[in-house]
Structure formats: C-alpha cells, structure tokens
Amino acid sequence: MDVDFEELYQSVILDHSRKPRNFGPLPDPTVTVAGDNPTCGDEIALSLKIDPQADKVAGVGFTGSGCSICMASASLMTLKVKGKTRAEAGALLNDFQGMITGKTPEAEIPKALGDLRLLSGVRKFPQRVKCATLGWHALKGALAQTEGAAKFSVDPKDADL
C-alpha cells in the first residue's frame, strides 16, 4: 500500500479507532462539551471531571462517532489529558495544534506528545485536519468552562484550535 497511507493509518491509529479508550459516558462530569463537524456529520461529546483542589483533570470520557482519524485522535487525547492540570492540558493542546497544522517543523514536534505524534501524517492531508481536531475542539471548550454543558459546531475552514 502507498507510503503516505501507511503513515496516515498506522496500526496504533487503527487500533484506537476500533477500540477507543475512555469511550462511554462519564458519570457525574464537571463539564461536557459536544461538537460536530457539519461537513461530514462526525460528532464527539467530551466530559471532564475536574478535581477543584488540584485543578486537575481527574476523569475523562467521550462518546460519539466519526472516521478513524477523528476517533483515534480523541482516544489518544483522553489518555494524555488525564491527570493533567488545566494549564498542562492547555499546553498539550498547543503542542498538538502546532503538529497537526504543520506549523511546527517535523524535527521539532515535542516528544511530550507521545503516541499522538503518530497523527503527524495528517498534516499532509489538509482536508482531514478537521477530523483530527474535533475532539480537541471539545477539549478546548471543556477547559474554558467551569461547569455545565455546551455545544458547538466546527467551522470546517478553521483549523485553529
């Protein structure tokens, strides 16, 4: 199979899209943010449980459906964000955005992104960047919010998180 696709659809990504981690409703969430991608119909609702003392993400869960890139990206994100403070999660978000939009040169992609770096191939497919960022839009909304639920739609032209 073609080299680019091997890179885009690596086995870790396919594994996460088939068996997304932290998938399912989170009991008693502090915030829930649901987002959809109107161009393709993908939907993701992300719930966070925030420990108010430490201001840390104590629990995370997501529901929804989407293409393999969308599901894998959200699944990998939940693994990474658990246990992080709001500030740390915000920094992760910036690192991911830099990688996925291609603003960060390949050699400078932070090691801290871990398995999320496997998604760097997406930057070669501009029309798929929005797939990879849907869960992250939800994270950004959830971090900005102190409690309750919110809904948004992603502007397909807007790659910025």
Place this chain on the structure above:
Amino acid sequence: MWLPLFAASMHDLAKHAPAAIDWAALRRDFPILNQEVHGKPLVYLDSAASSQKPRQVIDAIVHYYEHDHSNVHRGIHELSNRATAAYEGARERTARFLNANTPEEIVFTRGTTESINLVAATWGERHVGAGDHILITELEHHANLIPWQQLARRKGAELLYIPVQGDNGRLDLSRLDELLTPKVKLFAFTHISNTMGTVNPAAELCRRAREVGAVTLVDAAQSAGHCLVDVQEIGCDFLVFSGHKILGPTGIGVLYGKPERFAEMPPYQTGGEMIVSVDWHEAKFKPAPHGFEAGTPHVAGAVGLHAAMDYLDDVGRRNIWEHDRDLAAYTYTRLSELPGVRLFGPGTDRAGLVSFLLEDVHAHDLVTMADGHGIALRGGHHCNQPLHRKLGVKSSARASFYFYNTREEVDKLIESVEKIRAFFAR
C-alpha cells in the same frame, strides 16, 4: 408516401444497429482527464457533483472573450450586438434543449440553487399562505429542501414529505393520495436523486399534481445532461438545472417556467436590465425572462452552456443515458459481489451513480484512500443530511458517471475498494 416509410425504416435501422459511438474519442475532448493524481492516472467518478468540460466548451468561452464580449441589451455598437445575439442565442438553444415552446420560458440564473430560491421568493411568497401545504420528498438535495422549509416557516405553511422506502431509495408512492391533496400549493421533487440514483416518474407526478391544482417544480440537476428532458412531456410548471453538471461552466443555470406562472410572479432581484422605465418613486418591470435577470448576466456562461448543449445533442442524450446506466449497473453488480458492502438506491432502473458504504470503514477514510489510488469519489452526506439520518448513516461514498468514464475505470474502483477493505481489516 415513400418518404415516411423511408424515415421509419431508417429509424428501425438506427434502433437495431449497435451504437457506433467512439466513446474513447469523446473522452479525448476532455483535457483535464488526461492527467495523473498522486502518481496514478486520474479516474474521475464525481460528475454528479460537477462534470468536466470538453475542449469545445472551453474554446467557445475563450472565443467569446477574444472576439465578441461586451455588455448585452443596451449597446448600439457591433460588439454589444454580438454579445446580445450570443446570449439570446443561448436562451433559444436552451428552449430547444428542453423542448420548451418559446425562449421566453427560459430564465438564466446562477444555478439550480438560485433557480429554486427565485421561485420560492417570488411565486412562493405570493401564492403560499398560512395553512397551505408544500409537498416535497425525502430524496431532495438541500437546495430543493431548505428554500421550501424557510418559505413554510415564513408563511405558517406546512412542509410535507413523500417518504423514501429505505436503502432501495424508492419513494413510497402509495402515500401520494394522502399527501397530494388540494391543500398542496406547490409540489417540488427531484427527477433523479443525487444520492440514490432513483429515477422518479416525473410526468406521472406532475399529472397527479395537476389533478389537485398544485404547481410543480422539477429539480433536473441530475437528469438534464444525462437523459432527454422534455418539459412538455413532463408537464411541469417549473424545471431547474445547473450548467456545470452538463459540461457547461459554473455560475450559469436555468429556470424553465410556464408563461402563466412567470406572469403571476413579482420581481426577484431588481436593478438594471429588468426595467421598462424608472421614476424617482416607482418603476415598471419587464416581463419574463428579462424581468427576472437583474444586472449584467453571465454572458460567457450562457455561451459555454450553449456549446455544452450542442455537444450533448451531437452525442445524443439517449446514448449517454444508456452508457451511464450501463456503468452504474456494472458498478452495482461488482460492488454487490464484495463482502461487507452496503449499497444504496434501487437495484434496477437506476441512473448513472452508485452510493455505498464499506462495513467498519468510515466514508471519509474510504474516499481519502481511493484518492490515493487516483480515484475521485464523493464522500459525505451529498447535501442530504436528513435522508442519511433516516438510513442510520452519517455519510456514504458515491461514484457517479458520465459518458467519458469506462468499464476499465470501474474495474479500478473495485480493485481500490477491495484494497481498502483488506487494509482496514488487517
């Protein structure tokens, strides 16, 4: 008496002789098709979204701009006369293309979407009131859904849908008696479904609408360039389509209307070209078609559309119809032989497109990978979100054909789909 006999025998001869069309030569008229994408020969299977353009259409537009361009209808000079003749010639050609009675029944618009919005904003605004019904179908493209949805909301009218039976894409016409009542002021439906490939019985539906006094609008976006569309045979009040789907340029479209319908419509946009006389506080408007074409029209677009219609009728729309349907039937059969493929639309009597899904593979993943094999498919909801929701899917992949496509290209599609299935199953 020998002449009709001779004509009849010629006709029979043509009917029984194998189609002597050199499809490969026609394909060479389309410069864009002769290229590689991602290192593979381009296989363009997205003509339902937009068709490609033959050299003849491109040349007609270039010739117009190099020799004849000026503004229309107002100049006295030579170029203005030529531009006006070209523009009105395209109108006359369109009337012949649709077998309309006169060129005055043809209004040029930006495309199907604007044509429908024009009717909703003028005829609909004046004739649809609170409690009235607007009838459409679940097959409609958003362009033939949202204008009616918004009109119904503005007017307090009710929007009703003829349901789709399910994956087979056929309308449940057993519900027609119950839905198509004298309360229906307007009945709008697609001739051919852009998602399902269903061919609706347009003439029969219009006949039934006339019995209850409903005005009809036929969305011919997917049919006008693929089969013979005869507005007199169909018997519709309005019929709409876009130039870019029938080999013409983008930005030009057609609204056919019966003269009695145009006569009962207020203006759409107002301004230059559409007036008889203007005073500080009042204006008199031209009748159709010019009364619905405010501003400088897309003359080059009309010139390109004219060339496109000439091209299509040189090939013969009956021949094109058979060719496209053969490819779709072949695709449908080949795909149905693969495991894990869900097919949409009727198994028989389908137009030249096939929508499908691969089990456990999202349509966007499928379309991205097919693109890597040089194959251009459409992936998404094809501007028909409610229908996809009803079928319980977010999106689907669609292969749509035109006469420049070949069975070899379908074979490449099947090979690609098999590779993609294997890839995601690993």
